[in-house]
Amino acid sequence: MHKFEGIAVSPGVAVGEALVMGNEGFRIPRRFVTRDSVEYELDRLDKAIKDSSAEIARSRDAVLKEMGEKYAAIFEAHLQMLQDTRFRSDLEEMIAQRHYSPEYAVSRKVRECAQIFQKVQSRNLGDIFDIEKQLLRKLLGRRREELSKLRSPVLILAHNLTPSETAHLDRRFVRGFATEVGGPGSHTAIVAAGMAIPAVVGTGTFLTEVSGGDLVIIDGDKGLVILRPDEETIAHYRHEAKEHRHLAARLEMLRDLPAETSDGVRIELLGNIEFPYEVDDCVARGADGVGLYRTEFLYLGQEKEPDEEDHFQAYLRVIQTMGDRPVTIRTFDLGADKVPHLPEPEDERNPALGQRSIRLSLRNLPMFRKQLRAILRASVQGDVRIMFPLVSTLLELRQAKMILTDVMEDLTEHKIPFNAKVPVGMMVEVPSVVMMIDHFVEEVDFLSIGTNDLIQYTLAVDRNNKEVVWLYNASEPAVLKLIDVTIRSAARRAVPVNLCGQMSGSPTYTMLLLGMGLRQLGVPPSVIPEIKKICRSVTIDQCEEVARHALTLEHARDVTSYLRGELKKRVPELGP
């Protein structure tokens, strides 16, 4: 049994079989073989090694001819590793004595070697994984399962999960995520929250200790990843899972009740979604609307740029499902590296500060206009709103609005219907915007505070850097003050404002946010019941007192413990 500590980014507990994502996400179908089949399995191993060797030798010879000895040497090295007698005899022993399947044996043995290579910081670490890939390819043949074709529940373990990788997972079978790197607000965190499954990130290296098929526990409450748990641990967690289900059932009963404080103030709970299908979850949980419809999925992992009709259909699906409830569509929020038809950026050493989101849109007008046209066309189908991400200056906002006006004129000319009064808003996620908030509130119909990025930019901290991720904390007084200033400025102009970062889905902060004046929260649909419960258990006066006190504190950790204490007082079953 092996325990790893990381950052808990999505709550819950999952127990099950690991799917370790190598470069191609191979999945080990079975771990053990029967005694009778040992001979047969040894033959399979032998054949796999022979076939892989032959293939590598062919590649080596081809490369030798075309590119010379230096490049051919890599293949020669792979060949030597594959033919390493000790390596092979260890594999045979695992099959013959321990009855491992060849796939499992290869996986374990490679992990063992990788651990050593890692310890000595060998630059050939990648090569040993390549060997694994080659052998598994030979052993699994056509039965190689891709992530989009899963057939039974798995917990996904990886170094990191990129948007492209998660865009095509078969979500019916994924029960949890654990990644070696990453922090709160990382993509893994967002996807896991959206799927309401546990996730732990930033555990540091553990992939060398686990093979596909191993039993694994992902504890998204305590931030633990447990490999090959012992009986006692398994029993403990099965019990916890049961408790969890009971709580969920109790919260489910709130579904049709409004999110209203006990002194009658209505709070709008809006769902944040990344994919159209999540809108069903919003409806099931009784969301008052979609507060953030992230549109990046249309670009991720695709080979070509989506056309206007792709956009339109994706928006239509969500709008029609929500009926007359509002849907806020955010325009493209990624960098050029994620867009299929754009050239790789040259100088993106700092992607978080680079050419992305609204900046990219303003530099790629055909792409931007396509999206805006589709949103406008969809705007007659329901209560649609448009939101611009990562605005940092007034000029940017005005330029974006100008483009929007231009697209509107175009549609008018072609007699294509759209809502001319479509509400237009923006994300507040860059500190410069907060400094100029009095100006911004004059030019938007609504604001959305994006705390995920706001925290990052305010504290100058990379939320994916495990050395500094301890600084990334929504409780930092500086962050709270920025939120407070924004809400006050918006209130003076009667501009609606909501908050749509992970902070708003965290029960710890609900009273604080309500107390600061927020009446709309954008959360992953899975937490709507919990947040609703808190709203229904407090009065606005209590919340305002909490906010008042919290804003006087100097240290993030004091803020967090104060807020947790208050939560435990009012809603004991949701407290820590």
Added chain:
Amino acid sequence: MDQRKQTRTVTVANHAGLHARAALLIAKLAREHDVALAVVKDSQAAEASSMIQMLSLGAKQGDELVLEASGPRAEEALSALERLFAEKFYEEDEDAESRG
């Protein structure tokens, strides 16, 4: 074949250390001279014929290694290996290419 075991101490001089390509060259020299060769770092020994063992040593630039060769041409083999190490495994332009 302990009677004819010879040893020589060498230093890893190239930037990349004892990586796969270097290990290949060492193994090749040992084969050509028909010797059984072990490479020892501190107290860890690796057979030159096992790529994985060699890479597991994780020998880096500056590390001292003891080469142990057995066979009739052990002396000759060790001299050739000494030269190989001194020539940094013939890695040219290594400062430029090993950046990053």
